[in-house]
Amino acid sequence: MLRDADLRVTRPRLAVLQAVHAHPHADTDSLIGAVRQELSQVSHQAVYDSLSALTAAGLLRRIQPTGSVARYESRVGDNHHHVVCRSCGAIGDVDCAVGEAPCLTASDDHGFTIDEAEVIYWGLCPDCSTTRS
Amino acid sequence: MLRDADLRVTRPRLAVLQAVHAHPHADTDSLIGAVRQELSQVSHQAVYDSLSALTAAGLLRRIQPTGSVARYESRVGDNHHHVVCRSCGAIGDVDCAVGEAPCLTASDDHGFTIDEAEVIYWGLCPDCSTTRS
DNA sequence: AGAATTTTCTTGACTCATTCAAGAAAAGGG
DNA sequence: CCCTTTTCTTGAATGAGTCAAGAAAATTCT
Numbered sequence: 001m002l003r004d005a006d007l008r009v010t011r012p013r014l015a016v017l018q019a020v021h022a023h024p025h026a027d028t029d030s031l032i033g034a035v036r037q038e039l040s041q042v043s044h045q046a047v048y049d050s051l052s053a054l055t056a057a058g059l060l061r062r063i064q065p066t067g068s069v070a071r072y073e074s075r076v077g078d079n080h081h082h083v084v085c086r087s088c089g090a091i092g093d094v095d096c097a098v099g100e101a102p103c104l105t106a107s108d109d110h111g112f113t114i115d116e117a118e119v120i121y122w123g124l125c126p127d128c129s130t131t132r133s
Numbered sequence: 134m135l136r137d138a139d140l141r142v143t144r145p146r147l148a149v150l151q152a153v154h155a156h157p158h159a160d161t162d163s164l165i166g167a168v169r170q171e172l173s174q175v176s177h178q179a180v181y182d183s184l185s186a187l188t189a190a191g192l193l194r195r196i197q198p199t200g201s202v203a204r205y206e207s208r209v210g211d212n213h214h215h216v217v218c219r220s221c222g223a224i225g226d227v228d229c230a231v232g233e234a235p236c237l238t239a240s241d242d243h244g245f246t247i248d249e250a251e252v253i254y255w256g257l258c259p260d261c262s263t264t265r266s
Numbered sequence: 267a268g269a270a271t272t273t274t275c276t277t278g279a280c281t282c283a284t285t286c287a288a289g290a291a292a293a294g295g296g
Numbered sequence: 297c298c299c300t301t302t303t304c305t306t307g308a309a310t311g312a313g314t315c316a317a318g319a320a321a322a323t324t325c326t
Contacts, residue, residue: 008293008302028283043305048284053303066197069283083245092243106254110225112216114256121239123247141273141322161312176276181313186274202312 005057015039016050017074020060024073025091031072065091065120079103081119087128094121138190148172149183150207153193157206158224164205198224198253212236214252220261227254 002017003009012035019034020026026034032047051072054060061076065084071091079102081094096103096119104117135150136142145168152167153159159167165180184205187193194209198217204224212234214227229236229252237250 010292010303012304041305045285045306046304049303062199064199066195066203070199081239083239083243083247085245092241092245094239094241094243097240102254104252104254106214106216106227107230108225108227109254109256110216110227111259111262112218112225112254112256113262114216114254116255118253118255119237120251120253121235121237121242121245121247122249122251123242123245126244129244129246143274143321145275174276178277178314179275182274 002057002059005059007053007057010050011039012042012046013050013054015042016047016054017059020051020054020072021074024075024093025063025071027069027071029069063091065089079116081121083121083123083125085125085128086122087124090125090127092125094119135190135192138192140186140190143183144172145175145179146183146187148175149180149187150192153184153187153205154207157208157226158196158204160202160204162202196224198222212249214254216254216256216258218258218261219255220257223258223260225258227252 007013015035015038016031018038019031023030023034028047028051031051032042032044035042035047051060051062055062055072058076060072060074062070062072063082064070065082068084068089073093075093079096079100081096083092083094084090098104102114102117104119106112106114106117140146148168148171149164151171152164156163156167161180161184164184165175165177168175168180184193184195188195188205191209193205193207195203195205196215197203198215201217201222206226208226212229214229216225216227217223231237235247235250237252239245239247239250
């Protein structure tokens with residue numbers, strides 16, 4: 001499967017991958033819960049380790065909007081972005097209009113070697129939007 | 134001064150404002166240190182409260198790149214962005230080419246009412262870039 | 267100005283995501 | 297099938313940030 005990434009194939013890792021695929025944008029705690037429905041006895045540490053390993057290998061992507069805990073998604077390599085609700089924290093995917101990373105160019109890069117432009121659109125989701133008005 | 138924001142004028146708040154002006158992108162801990170050079174006896178709670186109040190009032194802006202603790206800056210209202218070094222965490226300001234928030238339009242807004250597009254350019258700062266090669 | 271009222275600050279405990287560490291268990295290579 | 301390396305389990309620790317109760321300071325009202 002994903003032995004291509006030089007990662008040993010273990011039950012926890014498979015379960016974590018499945019869980020992230022099934023629950024995009026879920027936080028670590030939810031993922032631990034989801035993983036335990038497959039393997040009831042996994043330690044939280046194993047999940048943390050798996051998530052790190054898979055993220056480092058590029059099989060998962062970690063996102064963490066300000067004010068939120070770490071969340072993971074399996075959609076990688078397409079440099080897409082996110083919309084986040086300021087009220088309930090709901091997250092949605094937004095395709096990048098450009099495609100290639102970094103999709104944007106900084107007006108002044110301060111000499112940095114930039115490889116990615118991360119965009120987060122902040123606002124209110126439909127539900128929170130109507131509730132407030 | 135900033136009584137316009139309906140905030141009481143207190144020593145801690147003034148000191149916090151000064152500290153953030155003097156140390157852009159500093160984290161809360163550094164700010165506590167800086168504030169204590171003015172008022173040696175301020176509680177960390179007062180700094181946290183002041184930062185929240187000033188941020189809510191729009192006098193400060195809070196940024197929190199993934200993997201970093203909360204940081205504050207006094208440059209507000211111009212919708213600028215940031216470059217962040219993946220290695221050392223250094224942060225630089227990047228003017229927004231467009232100017233008005235939200236400076237970008239999502240290709241698919243999922244029905245969200247978007248008010249801001251936050252952009253973080255990730256890469257390596259000049260120092261870390263040369264050290265690695 | 268002085269008293270009343272409200273907000274803010276101090277102190278100290280506490281939460282909770284995440285990390286660290288040591289030994290046990292499982293994977294992959296020979 | 298055994299050996300080496302990586303990964304998982306268990307359990308404790310870290311640390312940014314929050315909560316809460318009472319004291320102190322800012323405005324407001326008389």
